[in-house]
Amino acid sequence: MAGMDHAKMPGMAPASPAPQAGGAMAGMDHSTMPGMSQDGMAGMAPAGAADPFYAPGSGLAPHAADGGKFLSYADLRALHPRYALRPPTREIEIRLTGNMERYIWSIDGVKYEDAEPIVLHYGERVRFKFVNETMMTHPMHLHGMWSILDNGSGQWNPVKHTVSVPPGTTLYTETEVDAPGRWAFHCHLLYHMGAGMFREVRVVGGPQSAALPVTPVQGE
Numbered sequence: 506m507a508g509m510d511h512a513k514m515p516g517m518a519p520a521s522p523a524p525q526a527g528g529a530m531a532g533m534d535h536s537t538m539p540g541m542s543q544d545g546m547a548g549m550a551p552a553g554a555a556d557p558f559y560a561p562g563s564g565l566a567p568h569a570a571d572g573g574k575f576l577s578y579a580d581l582r583a584l585h586p587r588y589a590l591r592p593p594t595r596e597i598e599i600r601l602t603g604n605m606e607r608y609i610w611s612i613d614g615v616k617y618e619d620a621e622p623i624v625l626h627y628g629e630r631v632r633f634k635f636v637n638e639t640m641m642t643h644p645m646h647l648h649g650m651w652s653i654l655d656n657g658s659g660q661w662n663p664v665k666h667t668v669s670v671p672p673g674t675t676l677y678t679e680t681e682v683d684a685p686g687r688w689a690f691h692c693h694l695l696y697h698m699g700a701g702m703f704r705e706v707r708v709v710g711g712p713q714s715a716a717l718p719v720t721p722v723q724g725e
């Protein structure tokens with residue numbers, strides 16, 4: 506549950522550079538993150554590397570005021586792998602686009618009503634590259650299938666319904682395409698969805714026509 510709460514945090518404080526009380530120190534710490542491994546609070550981030558799930562300028566930083574650490578997606582691990590790890594069959598880039606002032610929200614610069622469905626084939630494993638070109642977090646939600654967030658944990662990458670993409674960042678998910686049909690795929694800020702940050706994902710084929718087997722490790 507803590508992870509879910511965290512997933513909503515960036516949306517609660519969109520890209521505000523103004524530190525809150527107690528947050529100023531965290532912001533300063535953030536600017537010196539390459540040195541953070543010296544204090545033993547670096548978590549799972551490699552020494553000298555910034556946590557990729559914190560957006561620069563978001564006001565969020567790995568350090569809490571009391572010497573603790575705010576958790577990020579980098580801290581999530583699956584208890585049990587849901588699917589066998591295998592290379593993706595292809596990559597699809599999803600650019601999250603929009604204009605806050607004009608209140609335009611879209612994917613790849615095209616709003617839903619003008620867009621073609623994203624066609625996936627049953628049995629493939631698709632890697633999604635999310636590029637957030639906007640100044641807001643977008644919690645992207647794919648119906649029908651799981652989104653496996655690549656946070657560097659390999660077989661133990663967390664499996665999620667919704668993946669929040671912080672402003673100005675790029676992250677990757679993978680989906681085992683194991684559910685035929687037509688599925689909604691959208692930002693879960695409903696006013697963004699309503700404005701057009703939405704796609705139909707159409708899964709063609711089925712178990713009989715699958716070119717590649719889907720290999721679940723653990724059932725529901």
Ligand SMILES: [Cu+2]
Nearest residue numbers: 643692694697
């Ligand atoms: Cu959004």
